[in-house]
Amino acid sequence: MPVSLRQLLGIREGDDPVFWSRLRATQLFAGRRLAPLVLAANLMSGVAIVMLFQHALPAWWLASWFAALIAIAATVTVRRLRTRHLEEGYASIQDLRDTALEGLALAAMWSFPPLVFASLAPQFTFGLWMVLSVLMAAVAYAMAPLVLAALAFIGGVAFTASLLLLLQQQFLTAGATMMLGAFLAATCLARARFLLMLRAFEMNLSESHETVSLLLGEFEDSGADWLWETDSQRRLCKVSPRLAHALGSTPEQLDGMPVLQALAGASWETGDFAPALRLLADKLKRREAFRDLSLPLTVNGEQRWWEITANPRLDDRGQYVGFRGVGSDVTEQRASADKINRMARFDALTGLPNRLLVNEALGRALAEAERWGSRAAFMMIDLDRFKAVNDTLGHPIGDRLLGRVSERLAELITENELIGRLGGDEFAVVMNDATDASRVEKLAQRIIETLSRPYEVDQHTLYIGASVGVATSPRDGRTAETLIRSADLALYRSKDAGGGVFHAYEPQLHADAEERRVLEMALRRALEKGELHLDYQPVVDAASERLVGFEALLRWCSPEHGTISPAKFIPIAEETRLIGPIGEWVVRTACEEAAHWPDDVRVAVNVSPEQLHNPNFGAVVAQSLATSRLSPHRLELEVTESVFMREATSAVQALERILELGVRLSLDDFGTGYSSLGYLSRTRFSTIKIDRSFVTGASRGVPEALAIIRAVVALANSLGMATTAEGVETADELALIRVLGCSKIQGYHFGRPLPVAEARAIALRNRSATRAA
Incomplete structure (x- = not known):
């Protein structure tokens, strides 16, 4: 030192x-x-x-x-x-x-x-x-x-x-x-x-010295460790009482006994040795040192596990005289390791194999399928409407429901399948032999039908469903990773179809997913590169055909991908949370443009449900109005019924804060989704917009479409709301809509979505015409 x-x-x-x-x-x-x-x-x-x-x-x-x-x-x-x-x-x-x-x-x-x-x-x-x-x-x-x-x-x-x-x-x-x-x-x-x-x-x-003495003392005091020694004939010698006790015998009985006989116990006579005991015999025969060799033993009818270590002994002349080593009883440690291994590979809630074990099973199934020239299949299962159960009844009920789901799934599988839980409300099935495609389809259909039956959980009758995606090797993937990805894409298609169905993987799904990924990357840069712009579609009064406003419509023109439909990039923006900054830009840009129009012309902006669940959205609207100096009543925000499908209280509170600013609200695409009079009474909408599908149906004389439009108009009139008919493209449709009593009209008959310069020119001409009249 x-x-x-x-x-x-x-x-x-x-x-x-x-x-x-x-x-x-x-x-x-x-x-x-x-x-x-x-x-x-x-x-x-x-x-x-x-x-x-x-x-x-x-x-x-x-x-x-x-x-x-x-x-x-x-x-x-x-x-x-x-x-x-x-x-x-x-x-x-x-x-x-x-x-x-x-x-x-x-x-x-x-x-x-x-x-x-x-x-x-x-x-x-x-x-x-x-x-x-x-x-x-x-x-x-x-x-x-x-x-x-x-x-x-x-x-x-x-x-x-x-x-x-x-x-x-x-x-x-x-x-x-x-x-x-x-x-x-x-x-x-x-x-x-x-x-x-x-x-x-x-x-x-x-x-x-104290440390060594302490360690030696602990070793001597530990009942699970002992020293053992053999002579040159591999017979036990100098048998300690602790070793004898561990073998359920006495030192006198063990002294001179072949070590393999002492460890084999009753199997010594039958010759049915464990592989580890045969390995020990080979090590002793070759006079090779070994370390931490695990041996299964049966002592007094109880299964035990030992770990032994030993080195060959040599005398002063260098002659081999036997082995000396140490042994430990690791039964408890092995049980703990088995328990930990089970916890690492089985889901604690359902008892089913977890993602790790499912991946291992899929890897083995693919290896066997390739070896024998057969097929393996992988199914991904996602529960429909499960989130609504968690949100309304709480997670304890949801957990018990998952337990019931796992029980039903376990009843459907045979020795050919393994079912596991991937996490949340996602499950998976590994099919070792999927050569019969009809058998795979029948199992997928049985899973959907079985999981769609009602559940009784804590005096609640619950209805959920299931969507399934299927991928089969080697067509859809030769590795576990690619097969899981293929099944995931197939499941995504099933969910897009509304749930309650299964789809098998198709190469086009991968192409669609790749296109979606490329568009997502491009969309992340579109706003800062100035690739987004707004078009404005006129909205006119149904009786006088006077311009009353414009609806701001988001457009994306990418130098790499050309003009991309909003039906493609808006869902991507919502899923990736890009709708927040994009939506803020739309509101701010629309307000700045509307400030140049006449005071009687409004601008309508579509609002995504994701934006309303952002607590700062009200501040964004207020800041946009203040910066552009646009009167709040000239801004109309359009929301759809999907806003109220989840966390309705949060959505209503956000809408109330916006209404307090003096902004008008419009309910878009009414009747196409989960319609309810409850939120109409709780939220002060100024306008109900009738989807173009009803307008088209009414023009063709479809009775249901005519009845729905009449009912919506009557409902709006009773609540003091205006109605706007979307998709009016012909004079006949215009005449019919007027007869049905709609307040405002929007469609190609009066104008397509226009660039900002043309929309501003129409607005200014409308003001001049109004003054002249």
């Missing part, structure tokens, strides 16, 4: 304060043992000085100095002897620093002879120099452990002695005295450093 000079002198604390406090205690205790020698050296040297100057100086001078010297030397000695308790104790850094005062006090007393006595009797200088040299050597030896005290004393005495010689112009002797002092100081430092390093080594060795 390296010891720096500052640590040695007690100027700086060591890295381990406790360890260094023990080392300092060693220094102080070593100084205690040599304290009598220091006292004797001072006494003898003092007597020599008195005898040397007894005829040259007054007796009372010498007596006074000698008495003071004895008092200080005795005090130092008493202080050192009081450190007996530090033999195995601890000492602070201040305790070590205080020893410097002892050295300085003694050095101060020994400054008198050279500076005072020798100045009055210079003829005794050589004798004095000899006494001081011997004294410094004695102190360098006796006070070396207390390096600060020794350096203080040697430095002080060497300095005063050299000063005396310099005053007497004995320069050579003065230089020799300084060199002697330096040599003695270096000797003190070396001895002190060696003492500390030796003590540190002893302490580390002691700790290592």
Whole structure:
């Protein structure tokens, strides 16, 4: 262990304060043992000085100095002897620093002879120099452990002695005295450093010995570990009671028994050995060392697992004399490992295999299919309407429902299939042999029918469904990863179809997915590159055909992909959460443009459900109105019924905040989705828009379409709302819509979506025509 000079002198604390406090205690205790020698050296040297100057100086001078010297030397000695308790104790850094005062006090007393006595009797200088040299050597030896005290004393005495010689112009002797002092100081430092390093080594060795003793003690005290030994004939010898107890026998019975017979137990007679026991026999026969060999044993009718390690033994002549090793009972550890392994591969909620085990099973199924030239299949199952159960009844009910789903699925599978839960409400089926395509289809259909039956959970009757995607190897993928991806794409198609169906993978699905991925990447850059723009479609009054507003329609023209339909990129924007920044840009841009129109012309902006679930959307609308200075009543936000399909309370609150700004609300595509009069009564819509499918049906004389339009108009009139018919393209449709009583009309008959410049020109012409009229 390296010891720096500052640590040695007690100027700086060591890295381990406790360890260094023990080392300092060693220094102080070593100084205690040599304290009598220091006292004797001072006494003898003092007597020599008195005898040397007894005829040259007054007796009372010498007596006074000698008495003071004895008092200080005795005090130092008493202080050192009081450190007996530090033999195995601890000492602070201040305790070590205080020893410097002892050295300085003694050095101060020994400054008198050279500076005072020798100045009055210079003829005794050589004798004095000899006494001081011997004294410094004695102190360098006796006070070396207390390096600060020794350096203080040697430095002080060497300095005063050299000063005396310099005053007497004995320069050579003065230089020799300084060199002697330096040599003695270096000797003190070396001895002190060696003492500390030796003590540190002893302490580390002691700790290592204690650690080894503790480990050996724990090994001896552990009932699950034991030593074992064989002779050259592979027979047990020196059998310990612990080994015998572990084998359910006695040392006398086992001593001399072949080790394989002792471990095999009852199977020794039948020869039905475990593979691990045969491996052990081979190792013993080849005289090869082995480590952590796992062995299954049956002890007193109980299954146990051992781990044994051993090395061959050689005598002094290098001859093989047997094996010696150690064994451990790892039954509990193995049970814990099996439990952990099960937890890692089985779902805690349903008890079904989890994603990890499903992937492993699929990999094995694909390997077997390739080996035998057959097919394997993978199904992904997603529950329909499960989220509504969680949202309305809570996750505990949802968890119990998942348990019922897993029970039904488990009833459908045979030895040819493995079913597991991938997470959430997603399940999967691995079919080892899917050569019969009709069998795969029948299983998928049975899964949908079985999971669609009602469930009784905690006095609740629950209805959910299932969508399934199927992929078959090797056509749809040769690896587990590609087959899972193919099944996922097929499942995505089933969900797009409304759920409750299954689809098999088709190459076009991958092409569609790749196109969707490419469009998503392009869409992320479209806004900042200025590729998005708004077109504006006129909305006119049904009776007067006067322009009342425009609907802002988002368009995307990509340099790479051309003009892309909103039906393609709007769903992508909603799924990737890009609809937020895009929607903010649409509202801001539409407000800025509408500010240039006449005051009686409104602008309508479509709002995605994802935007309404953003708590900052109201602030975006308010900021857009304030920046553009557009009157709030000239902005109309169009929402669809899907807004109320989830978290309706949140959507209604967002709409209420927008209404408080004075903005108008329009309900778009009414009647095409989940229609409810409840949200119409809770939310103050100003307009209901009738989808073009009803307009087209009514123009063809479809009774249901005519009845729906009449009902919507009557409902809107009773609630004080206007109605806008979308998709009016011909004069006949216009006439019919007027007869049915719609308030406003929108469609190609009055204008297609127009670029911003043309829309602004129409708006300004409309204002001029209105003024002229």
